[in-house]
Amino acid sequence: xxxxRKVNRAGVAKLLVLVLRVLVSLVFIYTGVMKVFxxxxxxxxxxxxxxxxxxGAAVLAFYLPWLEIVSALALWWSRLCAGxxxxxxxxxxxxIAASVTARLRGIDVSCGCFGNAGRNxxxxxxxxxxxxxxxxxxxxxGFEIRQSRLRQAGSVTPILSx
Amino acid sequence: xxxxxxxxxxxxxxLALLPAVVQAVYMRNRLSWRQPATADEVSVQxxxxxxxxxxxxxxxxxxxxxxxxxxxxxxLSTDEWDNxxxxxxxxxxPERKLVVYCSKQTCGASREVARRLREEAGLKNVFVLxxxxxxxxxxxx
Numbered sequence: 001x002x003x004x005r006k007v008n009r010a011g012v013a014k015l016l017v018l019v020l021r022v023l024v025s026l027v028f029i030y031t032g033v034m035k036v037f038x039x040x041x042x043x044x045x046x047x048x049x050x051x052x053x054x055x056g057a058a059v060l061a062f063y064l065p066w067l068e069i070v071s072a073l074a075l076w077w078s079r080l081c082a083g084x085x086x087x088x089x090x091x092x093x094x095x096i097a098a099s100v101t102a103r104l105r106g107i108d109v110s111c112g113c114f115g116n117a118g119r120n121x122x123x124x125x126x127x128x129x130x131x132x133x134x135x136x137x138x139x140x141x142g143f144e145i146r147q148s149r150l151r152q153a154g155s156v157t158p159i160l161s162x
Numbered sequence: 163x164x165x166x167x168x169x170x171x172x173x174x175x176x177l178a179l180l181p182a183v184v185q186a187v188y189m190r191n192r193l194s195w196r197q198p199a200t201a202d203e204v205s206v207q208x209x210x211x212x213x214x215x216x217x218x219x220x221x222x223x224x225x226x227x228x229x230x231x232x233x234x235x236x237x238l239s240t241d242e243w244d245n246x247x248x249x250x251x252x253x254x255x256p257e258r259k260l261v262v263y264c265s266k267q268t269c270g271a272s273r274e275v276a277r278r279l280r281e282e283a284g285l286k287n288v289f290v291l292x293x294x295x296x297x298x299x300x301x302x303x
Binding site for chain 2: 080
């Protein structure tokens with residue numbers, strides 16, 4: 001009976017992780033691709049935060065979208081998915097911190113996080129989406145850490161883990 | 163786990179670098195690496211000299227607009243774009259010059275509103291006020 005319950009719980013966890021990973025991958029691939037096609041606009045968006053000189057913003061405008069795409073794809077590769085989860089988590093944290101500090105400094109910026117698709121979103125909507133992504137990535141990262149510990153202890157067969 | 167994840171992070175960072183460098187090289191002439199592509203800016207003095215020809219657009223949040231704004235300015239923030247744009251279009255005529263401002267030189271809202279007026283609303287003669295509302299206030303003293 002207890003064994004059956006464990007199997008059921010593992011099944012639910014497996015499904016949840018799968019759904020969350022699909023969701024996160026799609027969001028980051030979409031936002032990455034949107035920004036890949038408009039580097040000049042994205043550089044302007046980054047520059048508007050007044051955190052980096054223009055050259056830094058221009059470099060990031062080329063690099064960040066690809067980092068999002070590669071990280072999102074890496075979530076599906078067992079050799080890279082733990083690193084991808086942490087990297088995406090760090091990126092979302094940076095996005096949130098940059099948006100909040102800009103707001104606190106009185107800088108009214110277009111976030112730029114979602115390329116053209118996000119231009120009509122308000123600051124609050126951006127922040128809520130980022131926070132939701134942060135929560136999902138936190139769950140995924142926590143799951144990977146737990147699976148890794150269990151695997152090291154030899155007490156679990158990895159389920160969709162890194 | 164930590165060391166493995168750190169190695170993976172480094173690998174992903176390197177993998178992303180490849181297409182980014184290729185794209186940057188391919189598009190090197192489309193973007194200035196030294197200074198941003200600025201929107202058409204106009205000084206307070208010049209915009210004032212346009213008189214009634216100038217149409218002032220306030221891109222700051224609604225609360226700031228309600229407190230104080232350039233006389234005759236219409237509010238148009240990105241947060242309320244769909245609600246506020248019709249009033250701007252109703253007042254607009256082809257011979258008028260739109261002067262968009264936000265709170266100060268460092269804010270980005272006026273550039274964003276100016277860009278959207280050009281690209282989405284298809285308007286011409288859209289300018290960004292250098293120094294924003296701060297510059298206007300100083301010019302009134």
